[in-house]
Amino acid sequence: MAKRVGFVGWRGMVGSVLMQRMQEESDFNGSFDAVFFSTSQAGQKGPDLGFDTGILQDAYDTKSLSSCDIIVTCQGGDYTKKVHPILRKEGWKGYWIDAASTLRMEKDSIIVLDPINMDVIKKGLSSGIKDYIGGNCTVSLMLMGIGGLFREDLVEWLTSMTYQAASGAGAKNMRELVSQMNHIGKKAEDLLADPAGSILELDRCVAKTIRSQDFPTDNFGAPLAGSLIPWIDRAVEDGQTREEWKGYAETNKILGRKDSPIPVDGICVRIGAMRSHSQALTIKLKKSISIKEAEDIIASSSGWTKLVANNKEDTLKELSPAAVSGTLTVATGRIRHLKMGKDYLTLFTVGDQLLWGAAEPVRRMLNIVIEYIS
Ligand SMILES: NC(=O)C1=CN([C@@H]2O[C@H](COP(=O)(O)OP(=O)(O)OC[C@H]3O[C@@H](n4cnc5c(N)ncnc54)[C@H](OP(=O)(O)O)[C@@H]3O)[C@@H](O)[C@H]2O)C=CC1
Numbered sequence: 001m002a003k004r005v006g007f008v009g010w011r012g013m014v015g016s017v018l019m020q021r022m023q024e025e026s027d028f029n030g031s032f033d034a035v036f037f038s039t040s041q042a043g044q045k046g047p048d049l050g051f052d053t054g055i056l057q058d059a060y061d062t063k064s065l066s067s068c069d070i071i072v073t074c075q076g077g078d079y080t081k082k083v084h085p086i087l088r089k090e091g092w093k094g095y096w097i098d099a100a101s102t103l104r105m106e107k108d109s110i111i112v113l114d115p116i117n118m119d120v121i122k123k124g125l126s127s128g129i130k131d132y133i134g135g136n137c138t139v140s141l142m143l144m145g146i147g148g149l150f151r152e153d154l155v156e157w158l159t160s161m162t163y164q165a166a167s168g169a170g171a172k173n174m175r176e177l178v179s180q181m182n183h184i185g186k187k188a189e190d191l192l193a194d195p196a197g198s199i200l201e202l203d204r205c206v207a208k209t210i211r212s213q214d215f216p217t218d219n220f221g222a223p224l225a226g227s228l229i230p231w232i233d234r235a236v237e238d239g240q241t242r243e244e245w246k247g248y249a250e251t252n253k254i255l256g257r258k259d260s261p262i263p264v265d266g267i268c269v270r271i272g273a274m275r276s277h278s279q280a281l282t283i284k285l286k287k288s289i290s291i292k293e294a295e296d297i298i299a300s301s302s303g304w305t306k307l308v309a310n311n312k313e314d315t316l317k318e319l320s321p322a323a324v325s326g327t328l329t330v331a332t333g334r335i336r337h338l339k340m341g342k343d344y345l346t347l348f349t350v351g352d353q354l355l356w357g358a359a360e361p362v363r364r365m366l367n368i369v370i371e372y373i374s
């Protein structure tokens with residue numbers, strides 16, 4: 001009998017990317033029965049995916065949810081917190097595949113990024129683990145960008161300085177970024193029209209605009225266009241933000257390194273890109289390796305890792321949010337030794353935050369579970 005898969009959060013930003021990817025990969029190929037849920041639209045028509053998606057079920061109806069063999073949710077952490085414990089308490093033994101962070105650090109969950117940790121996933125499946133959670137976007141993209149260095153056990157420690165896109169903060173924030181850009185453009189339009197005009201006057205106009213009371217900052221709480229925000233998520237201990245804390249915690253969990261964790265830390269910064277996160281990494285290697293060796297290992301990180309030659313032309317063409325957004329490519333370039341020695345590597349990596357950073361690991365995990373239980 002075909003397995004029953006319930007989808008929650010399919011119409012949100014991450015969920016829509018998931019649906020799009022599932023259609024592109026023909027995942028809705030009849031190998032399972034799809035049931036669609038909503039927290040606010042139960043009883044309405046299901047999504048338009050080119051087949052009969054039925055009527056939306058109530059995403060809080062645990063009886064209906066527990067009829068599923070697998071639940072895939074992109075609904076968010078509050079939903080997970082509310083529904084997952086009830087389902088488990090009521091005895092549901094199905095597979096829970098989730099994009100939210102809520103269950104990531106639980107003892108009985110696996111953080112999924114199969115091109116990097118298929119061994120950990122397989123072990124989890126055979127030992128009966130039922131909760132599979134997509135990782136933090138910055139962590140997943142870092143591992144997709146340089147995972148080979150971890151696989152070869154070359155990393156002594158790593159520090160990341162991130163340049164994170166607006167999408168990581170949600171759909172409203174993406175809109176706010178564009179609205180901020182639009183606001184600046186409108187205020188500066190006349191000054192911009194005169195190429196011989198004073199650059200300092202233009203600069204004063206932009207500075208005044210982004211500091212003004214009517215500049216749209218309800219979602220970010222500060223200007224992002226024409227500026228940046230060196231703070232993501234809430235404060236945790238030791239002056240870190242939670243986003244920075246995830247670097248160490250999630251990287252080591254994904255890699256299955258509970259007993260020999262690798263120090264990972266840095267500063268996470270929101271910048272005015274739309275949907276691709278970038279990060280500059282400083283890596284202390286356990287031994288000196290040549291740039292050629294480093295490049296070969298990095299290129300082998302995953303089937304989606306793309307090595308960008310360390311020259312201006314290739315960097316401008318291929319190593320930016322503009323180049324990779326909307327694609328599964330995770331580009332890694334600017335690879336060189338630091339002056340501190342041949343055991344210090346620096347590089348820059350960039351990938352789409354909504355694809356490998358959110359929807360793609362979840363999509364692939366669904367296929368892995370379906371294959372495992374069929
Ligand atoms: N944003 C990101 O980059 C990442 C997010 N995540 C996780 O995924 C979760 C969901 O994030 P995200 O997709 O950004 O959240 P969204 O706010 O885009 O969507 C969440 C839910 O909001 C409801 N909703 C209400 N109004 C609308 C509307 N007009 N359009 C679409 N949906 C609407 C939908 O639920 P309903 O149909 O039930 O009303 C939808 O599933 C996050 O909370 C986080 O846990 C994980 C990694 C990255």
Ligand SMILES: N[C@@H](CC(=O)OP(=O)(O)O)C(=O)O
Binds near residue numbers: 099164246
């Ligand atoms: N916090 C990430 C996005 C995100 O949703 O992360 P997580 O899945 O770890 O909650 C960002 O702002 O870019």
